[in-house]
Amino acid sequence: MAHGKIPATVVTGFLGAGKTTMIRHMLQNAGGRKIALIINEFGDLGVDGGILTGCGIETCSEEDVVELTNGCICCTVADDFIPTMTKLLARPDRPDHIVIETSGLALPQPLVAAFNWPEVKTKVTVDGVVTVIDAAAVAEGRFADDEEKVAAQRAADESIDHDNPLEELFEDQLRAADLVVLNKADLIDAPALEMVRSEVSSKIARTVRTIASENGRLPVDVLLGLASGTEDLIAERKSHHEMEHEAGTPHDHDHDEFESFVVQTGALADREGFEDALPELLARHDILRLKGFADVPGKPMRLVVQAVGKRIETYFDRPWKPGEARDTRFVVIGLHDGLDTETKHQIEAELSAAVSGASRQAAE
Structure with missing residues (x-):
């Protein structure tokens, strides 16, 4: 600890990069460190925090995990992050280390800058920002512009403003x-x-x-x-927001480009059939990310x-708690323009069919 300050690690990275899996492995191998977690998710259903508090590890008890849902921590620093940090630092049993998992849609810059606020700076220092990348997705060009395709689109329609x-x-x-x-x-x-390393360096x-990792397993x-x-x-x-602002170009950082909604269905009748149907469903509606919990009849644990x-x-992570509703609920995240009301209803219907096994029966 620098001058008695508690070190804090900010874990950032795009949707599905493996941040929560990496943090879970970290907790399982904490080496006696008492780690407090702040989990920020985009959407109403707190999946990541539920996974961590359900892992059965002493270092991720419910009191050590703070969830901030349905909002981006980078946009609500004053309203959410500072009060959360103040409350955490007021605890008599202060943690040895704080880990903050940002939403996959968050900018790390304003969050890190918030550590310069007077009520935080004297007590906490940012040990580091760890950015987790889905190397396989980057290798597939998932987040890289296709210059030839863009040029062809511009030639066909001069009104296109590619962003x-x-x-x-x-x-x-x-x-x-x-x-x-x-x-x-x-x-x-x-x-x-190596291509991904080069892309990242550029x-x-x-x-x-x-550093490369498999399933987030790192010392x-x-x-x-x-x-x-x-x-x-x-x-x-x-x-980009800060650079555009300095250049005098209007460039609001908000999440109007992205949208999330929660789908609640019945019990999962056919796990294998559901897993087979899901990739095509995600691709058809250009869904960026889906995560949640499912009730599998006859199984004492949630999926x-x-x-x-x-x-x-x-995977099954923990037994259902006594009195806990055995719900099947998913958070669906996609681009705003692709998730109008009609599309949401369609996705909900298709997910319900996949969960019930109806889509597989129809295919057969």
Whole structure:
């Protein structure tokens, strides 16, 4: 700890990069550290916090996990983050380390800058910003502009103003990093991984350490103990919003480009059929991320469902608690323009059919 300050690590990265999985592994191997977590999610259903408090580890008890849902911490620093930090620091049993998992849609810059607020700066320092990247997605070009395609679109329609909020957000999260984790490296070969390293380096105007990981498994000492003091450096790591503002160009940072909604269905009748149907459903509606919990009849534990692109992960994380409603609920996140009311109803109907097994029966 610098001058008695509690170190804090900000974990950022796009939707589905593997932030929560990495933090869970960190907690399981904390080496006696008492870690407090602040979890910020985009959407009303707190999935990530539920996964961490349900992991059965002493270092992620409910009192050590603070959830901020349905809002972006980078946009609500004064209203949400500062009061949360103040309350956390007032506890008699102060933590050894604070880990903040931002929403996948968050800018790290305003959050890190908030550590310079007087009520926080004297007590906490930013140990480092860890940006988690889905290496397999980047290798597929998921967050990179296709210049030839854009040129063809512009030629066909001069009114097109090409703006990719995903690419911009990807770059902003990298620019703030003290450490970049190339997660899901096991899903691509060595040449593709090197291409991803090069892509990441091209987005950052300084040398930043990158490290590959599988399923977020990294030694705790690699992630914690960076001693970067990033709150004193963040002014030089400007986001697109800050640079556009300095140039006098209107550029509001909000989340009008993205939208989320919660779908509640019945019990999951056919786990295998659901996993088979989900990738096509996500692709058809250009859903960026789906996550939640499912009730599987006859199973005493709840099923965690995580989906991004074609990759689906399901696993049982903990038993249902006595008196707890065995609900099946998912958060669906996509681009705002692609999620009108009619599309939401359609997605809800298709998810319900996939959960009940009706979509598989229809296909057969």
